[in-house]
Amino acid sequence: MNSMITMSPRAIALGAVVALATGALLVSSVATRQDVHAADSNTAVPTSRVMEATAGIRVLSAHSVGDGGIIDLRYQVLDANKASIVEGDVTKTPQITDVDSGAVLHDTAAMRHGHAMRPAGEYFLLYYNQGGSVKPGDFINVSIDGVTLNDVPVT
Amino acid sequence: MNLRRLLAGGLSLTVLTGALFAAAASPSSGATPIAGEGIMCEPGNGSYTMTAAAGRMTLPDGNTIYTWGYHTPTHDFQNTAPTLCVTVGTPVRVALTNNLTADTSLMFPGMPNVQADGVESAPLSDATGRVTSLAPIAPANGGTVTYTFTPNKPGTYLYESGTDVNTQIEMGLYGALIVRPAASATQAYDDPRTAFEPNREFLHVLSQVDPQIHSDVELGKPVDWSTYSPKYFLLNGRSAPDTVSPNDAAWLPYQPYGSMVHVRPQDPNGGDTLPALVRYINVMNTDAAFHPHGNTERVIAEDAAPLDSAGSGDSSYGSFLVDVGASRTVDAMFTWYDVEKYDPVSNPIPVALSPFQDIILKGTWYAMSPYLGLQQNLPAGITQFNQCGEYYHMAHNHALDKATNYGATFGGQMTLIRIDPLNGCPAK
Amino acid sequence: MTDDTTSSVSPLLSRRNFLRAGVLGAAGTGVAMYASKQAPRAAAAAPTFVPTKTDEVHLVGTDGWVSMPTSAPPVDPYWPDSYAPNPYNMYVFGFRNVTGLSDAQVIAQRGLAQISAPILAFDEGSEVKISLTNLGLSQRPDLVDGHTMHWHGFNNAIPIFDGVPEMSASVPIGKTMIYYYRPHDAGTFMYHCHFEDVEHVQMGMNGLIYVRPKMNADGNRYVYNDARTKYDREFPLYLSEVQPESHWRDAHIQITDWASYDPGFSLFNGRAYPDTLEGTFDPMTVYPAGSQGERLRYQPRGSVITANAGETILLRIASLGYIRHTITLDGVPLHVVGADATQLIGADGHDNSYITNSVAVGPGESRDVLFTAPAPGTYKLYDRNFSNLSNDGGGGYGGMLTEIRVSAPGTLPAQAR
Ligand SMILES: [Cu+2]
């Protein structure tokens, strides 16, 4: 199966450094949260080339649904083999951390695809929003297997 | 990490905490409308304008599909026609403009004496007497027609295009017509037993999409129905899990209608006092068997005919599979009782629950507690700001091939039933 | 031929004969509101439930091989499946009832699933503990699929025991979870795995649950707590379909497009005609090589209905197929007294049961149907949707077809309970 991205040496190096350092929190490649105001539908979703290279996915959006009880995280599969960890390896389910409150969400329901993912397909993870901790307007960090994408706006 | 962010975090925390205290002091009471939930009626008070137009819909797998729908005063374009909520005895006017390149029309089965531009709305025929449309048309490329009628019977109705019906209904030209009894807007019918909890009124319009047909129509190619094979199965114009996004979610600009059912337990000590009403409409060409988890529903009407005809006794029936025949409507009552009243201290669940590491938690939703209203046993490191512990059940088409997004499970004609604790869920 | 309705359930289940002195349920009295069907229970502030007894059942979920009628035309390469060990021809997932077996015996059932699932039967007012062990898939060690127990139609369910993995939990390979229920409502229910449901249900993880009414304590047999639902014999008529292509794809590590569902075999109690006429077998028994018992022991239940003329027969019809079926019985009037485990009475007690010659059953629905056994003879019971009367598109008859064999009054002994 063809990988839709090629991992640059720089990305590999960066990923390794980050993994060696503290694991998380530092890898937002495009910080979009320049100011203190709340996320809204105009706030751009950041991307992480490291995450795209290591997990094979690009985070597309995060929404508060189910009357606030559920956070609906959507992502696109860039590399179906790498992305299979997202649903296939229960120890590596992406974790959501609310930037302001520090609340962590990791209980998810996934749309399963008969054991295989489709390159370029879009998928979802629904997070039980423990205690309603993540609210529309918040920013969240999404961590997958030691790589973190910072400041994803929640609408 | 900069100072501004830290400040912002601290500030939000303060605001958040304040909000929670306020919420704890006055838990929301039963009938409070919840923004973005429940049936969303088109504004207009019986007078509506809509323009048939082409647009797009999005599916949870990232697919975008060319569809037909309507432009309205409130939406640039919407899949599933506006939900029209009208009242027995009050005249209704629907002004239709047609921006499609094909003639179109609307028909309102079940409505009496429908007029089109002031004359009886009757099927059109060509010179040889063959039917060309089931209702007078708004001609292609800007034509108009205005339908008027005065509903005389409450209930749930399907209104839809009467022109080139196979294609136009597949493309999306259908919607819900809700007729309320004159006596009460919170009763399904004249019978007071059909009263439902205010703001607990939900709509499930079941339809399906074969992307090939939509592509053929977009490209102006002839449509081949012999290979018809729907791949997406919609609830109110959305496919799960988009179904649990709120009404008018900004990220679904052309699919405004959510379908999550949201209740509280019925109980003398709080919660809901009346059932929720779920109005089902099946637009598909096959029967639908819709399965609400959590409890059996009581079917109180079919095709806007209450199952309690005067003098002959109540013929409503319980159903854990709500059968909605092709092009039919069903009204059903949903309630949920906290029968066992499990409580971790005074009435624990009588079996040892498996250690959490023994059941798959990731890849599932689980509040870490099986108890309504409680979240507990939180693993270290999880911060807990308040407690709600609401339950979620699913509700789905039990033809399980239709609970998929192009074959992927946990999709399609599926939504959630959310059950809040007796005293509600603290403010979000 | 003997009645078989209780033979394949575990000894533990048949202990229900010894009903404790239960409270006689009052027949449905008129209640005013649509809302109030269960309200009296909910009104009790403190739990007052005292179970009449406890049923403990141990189920396993695994995969295995079964046999569709060998007379059907092959559909290359999907059926017969080249991987299938003799004398089987189709890959399935399924449950097995392993109650009372030793740990070693339980583990030995890996790869020996049955379809349809073992019938479970409980009494209203009892408490039920169902342990579900996931034995994994012998043919697909690459898959880490969980399994769950979804009691389909259980009223006022709580999510942890509803078996929807996305809403609660599922059982990983090698683990066991106990599901706890207090059935408060009599009727014909179903159960199935809800893990990737379109696949696991199609693969065979589905079957029947009966809840018998408290009123049975008077020594008679009723469908509901209402004397009008009295019967003499009961038979399961469990409907499902299988699409050989998707079973083959699961065995051969390929992906099915579920949106193109087109089943090849339609089944009564897990078998297609003429296998429906074969006897009831036991998955734990070793049958002689080449015998029907060897071929059908993982589809253990036959569908021949036996009765004495004049007796009242209960058909517990339920479907976890994905298409609609219409069951008819050769000119014998069918009295539908319950649907979806709810007696057909209105909120005011009005009798809404009805007599028909055809009973439509959609996906996930159940119907409780009474009929009076007609004059001695053999009658055909089948799906009037004739496209379900062929095996994999072949000629002749197959699929959902079985027989009612009626004897002269007094010929057959009373059915064991
Ligand atoms: Cu399973």
Ligand SMILES: [Cu+2]
């Ligand atoms: Cu089910």
